[in-house]
Amino acid sequence: MDLFSQSADADSAPLAFRMRPRRLDDYIGQQALVGPDKPLRRMAESGQLRSMILWGPPGVGKTTLADILAAASQANLEHLSAVMAGVKEIRAAVERARAAQARQQRTVLFLDEIHRLNKSQQDALLPHVESGLLTLIGATTENPSFEVNSALLSRARVYVLRKLDEADLIEVLQRALDDPQRGLGQRRIQADAEVLTTLARASSGDARRALGLLETACDFTRTDGDRERLTRDALEEVLGHQASAFDKQGDHYYDLLSAIHKSIRSSRPDAALLYMAQFMQGGGDPLDVVRRLAAIASEDVGNAEPRALPLVMAAWDAYLRLGDYEGQRAIAHAAIHLAVAPKSNAIDRAWKGAKGFVAEHPDFEVPTYLRNAPTKLMASLGHGEGYRYAHNEPNAYPAGHAHDCWPDELPATTFFAPSEYGQEKRFKQMQAWRAELDAQADRGTEST
Structure with a gap:
């Protein structure tokens, strides 16, 4: 049947x-x-x-x-x-x-x-x-x-099948309010857009939950002439703190995401978990948290702990595979790792610096020895000529500024400046070692 x-x-x-x-x-x-x-x-x-x-x-x-x-x-x-x-x-x-x-x-x-x-x-x-x-x-x-x-x-x-997005849930709710046969249409209930948005956000992609919340909320409508009106006051009765957590402007929603981010940046795992729990129990989408964690992994942790980003992506995948209950714990796992990890914003500074530099110098040419040469004509024009294959070089490094892969017409600039924290300290040592190899190679060139 x-x-x-x-x-x-x-x-x-x-x-x-x-x-x-x-x-x-x-x-x-x-x-x-x-x-x-x-x-x-x-x-x-x-x-x-x-x-x-x-x-x-x-x-x-x-x-x-x-x-x-x-x-x-x-x-x-x-x-x-x-x-x-x-x-x-x-x-x-x-x-x-x-x-x-x-x-x-x-x-x-x-x-x-x-x-x-x-x-x-x-x-x-x-x-x-x-x-x-x-x-x-x-x-x-x-x-x-x-x-x-x-x-x-x-x-x-x-x-x-994917979680329903906010627009889908609002359509589900509006259809239930409008349908006079199977829904609530005979009651002629009017609900403002912000009320439906709050219900949708509190439902976490679950249409059944959204309709259950709507049905309960409609027990608290108030009479407005020949109609009924569903107001935010009714939502307070049904959702409690959730109704205020995700208001029309979404202030608290984004305040919580900001608090999670800043707590992790400040290496405070307990505070991060506190705000994550309020966010998720208030109806926030856990995927919004894991997206923020992915940003934090590069922006605030970076190469001080290179495992940070893969761990966040694994948590993201675990959430999608395990479902909400088990998946939230995987997200908490990643958040704690990020909070405890050494911090560096060197990647963020390097990337912003590179974008700003290119905005000032948009038309530079790629050095000939770095260009691709898939045809005989391009090879005859010198494309790829003089390129030194790193794995054939001592220390697997083509030392010397003659092969610094930098356009001749641009001023030498450093974007990535490793910190002294975590694995990035090792990166800094490697950069210094290669700089000394460059200096030795340059001196050898001058002596000849």
């Missing part, structure tokens, strides 16, 4: 359930999968489904998408949750699929939280997916490559 055949319009059903889209044209988000000429749109239009696993965070429409695809293919839909279903329930679903097959009807098995199936349950399912008796649509918030056995995974295409 598909969820749409249940009493989705009953007043007692939660708003999020009532507002589930029934057609792809009403589906919000995931346009890379369901947009025009995209794979799931083509499946729905052709009615030919293939086994798949929908991987994404909560509230992005995995169950709804399965219902829409099954309905489009006119298949019988079996809906099981891996939390509740064992081998017995899977076998019962298989028997119903055989009965449906005898009636010339296909069966789609939607298996929620497929990552929770143990090996014996997956083994019980595999032959029926292989034979085509069941078309499997699995839903998971966890990386299926870690949780689903390779045999089953090889027979299903994995589609990655």
Whole structure:
């Protein structure tokens, strides 16, 4: 039985359930999968489904998408949750699929939280997916490559669903306010844009959560003539500190990001964690934090701790693979490392200096010996002539200012000045050593 055949319009059903889209044209988000000429749109239009696993965070429409695809293919839909279903329930679903097959009807098995199936349950399912008796649509918030056995995974295409962005969530909320049949349209509730924005931000990309918050907030509307008005005061009742955390101008939102950044720059890990926790528990997107950490890794830590940036990128990847709960801890891991690490802004200063210098000298020529020479003509013009391959040189370094890779017409300038901190101290020593090699080479040239 598909969820749409249940009493989705009953007043007692939660708003999020009532507002589930029934057609792809009403589906919000995931346009890379369901947009025009995209794979799931083509499946729905052709009615030919293939086994798949929908991987994404909560509230992005995995169950709804399965219902829409099954309905489009006119298949019988079996809906099981891996939390509740064992081998017995899977076998019962298989028997119903055989009965449906005898009636010339296909069966789609939607298996929620497929990552929770143990090996014996997956083994019980595999032959029926292989034979085509069941078309499997699995839903998971966890990386299926870690949780689903390779045999089953090889027979299903994995589609990655993304968190809904703020604009998507606002559209979800506005549609619920406007819809008179399944939504709140009969109440004629008016909500300002800032109210919907705050609800969207507090929902962390989860449409189900957004609609739940809206439904609760609408218990606190106030009468305004023949209409109801949803105000920020109502949000205070529902969201508490979240309502003020992400106001219309986003001041507190960005204040928290600033506090995280400055705490890490100041080597204060506890303060950084404090502001991160308030940010995330207030509905802030953890990916906004990890983006800021990536900037910090180069701007404030740099080569004083060269492992900083790879660690942040690993935390970013871990968040996307593990989901929100486990992923937040990976982000905290990276933040603590950045806060404790030695600090240097030498990269930031070097890059700003280089950009400023080029703005003043935009038209310099690349020295001939550094130019590419892919053709005989270019080689005959001297491109690449005189280039010294570093690995053939003593110390793997072409010493001397005659090969400093700097344009002749520009004044010599130093952008990167390593600090005395962490690994960058070693960088400074290496730069000094190479400078001495240059001096020795220059003296040798002069003596000849």
